[in-house]
Amino acid sequence: MKRTWLITGVSSGFGYEMAKQLLASGNKVIGTVRDLSKVDDLISKYPDEFDARMLDVRDVSAIKSLVKQYDHIDVLVNNAGYGLFGAAEELSTQEINDIIATNLTGSIEMARAVLPVMRSQKSGRIIQISSYGGQVAFPGNSLYHATKWGIEGFTESLAKEVSSFNIGVTIVEPGGARTEFRYGSAHVANLMPEYDDSDTHAFLKMLNPDNGLAIGDPVKMVTRIIESVEVTPAPLRLVLGSQALENTILTLEERIADFKTQTQVAKSTDFPEGE
Incomplete structure (x- = not known):
């Protein structure tokens, strides 16, 4: 089925590959970039x-202005975002503000802008590109995780709010993939030598392709994302990559086990039954 897709961040990575696949199959794509020359082809x-379209998702007024130009959008893909690596202490306030405005607030405002269009047409699908880092946390990624855990909470609540309008919502949680996200566009803080001998700077090895490439195939991952739009009801989460799924399940099992040890402490804070 041919659709109109609005995708943020199509200059590289998942966004570019998604636009390429969709266009090749006859869909219409509204793709946002910060540099039009990146999509000349x-x-x-x-x-x-x-x-x-030129768009910086940190600009809320520009988001609203863009969406108002379209009276029909079948699918929104909130893809624009980047990784920021470094200990919390190593990050600057500007780095913190920028990644929150891009990865978290930008996605929230884009979804909010598109909802009136989808409600009026009584259909739509919102795809939020997150990461298995929205479930699993590693040292040296605190602000990236903050944005992904935050957008997952927003998106899960949003899915419940809009289901009655025939709008489906899916959170995509990819594992490591061979894209510019890891091997080109990642931002690294001004690192402190105090953290050199800890796990906090282990990401430096991951960012160096000489140490081995990620196992995730971005072409296959994007194909699975596109296919998910045909699934009804919309899957709330879509984990991509065997390592991502394995690590997510392990982390959630450990979290549940820890919660179960807290039964008596949690109960101890209730009023006595009947009071």
């Missing part, structure tokens, strides 16, 4: 189907 190859 798609603009020239698909002049009628590809609507490339």
Whole structure:
């Protein structure tokens, strides 16, 4: 089925691959970028189907202005975002504000802008690109995890709010993939030598492709995301990558086991029964 997709951040990675696959199969794509030259090939190859737009998702007024230009959007893919690596102490206030505005607030405002369109047409699908880092936390990634855990909470609540309007919502949790996210666009803080001998700087090895590439195939991952739109009801979560799923299940099992040890402490804070 041909649809109109609004995808943020199509200049590279999942966004670019998704736009390429969708356009090749005859869909219309409204793709946002911060540099139009990054998608010159798609603009020239698909002049009628590809609507490339300049957008910085940190600009809420620009988000609202963009969405108001369209009276029909079948699928929103909140894809724009980046990784920020470094201990909490190593990050600058500007780095913190920028990643929250991009990864968290930008996605929230984009969803809020699109909802009136989808409600009026009585259908729609919102796909939020998160990460298995929205469930599992590693040292040296505190602010990235903060944005992903935050957007997952927002999106899960949103899914319950809009289901009666025939709007489906899916959180995508990919594992490591061979994209620019890891091997090109990752931001690294001004590192402190005090953390050099701890696990906090272990990410430096991961970011170096000489130490081995991620097992995730971005082409296959994007194909699975596109296919999920055909599934009804919409899956709330879509984990991509065997390592991501294994680590997520292990982490959740450990978390549940820890919660179960707290039964008596939790109960001890209740009023006595009948009072």
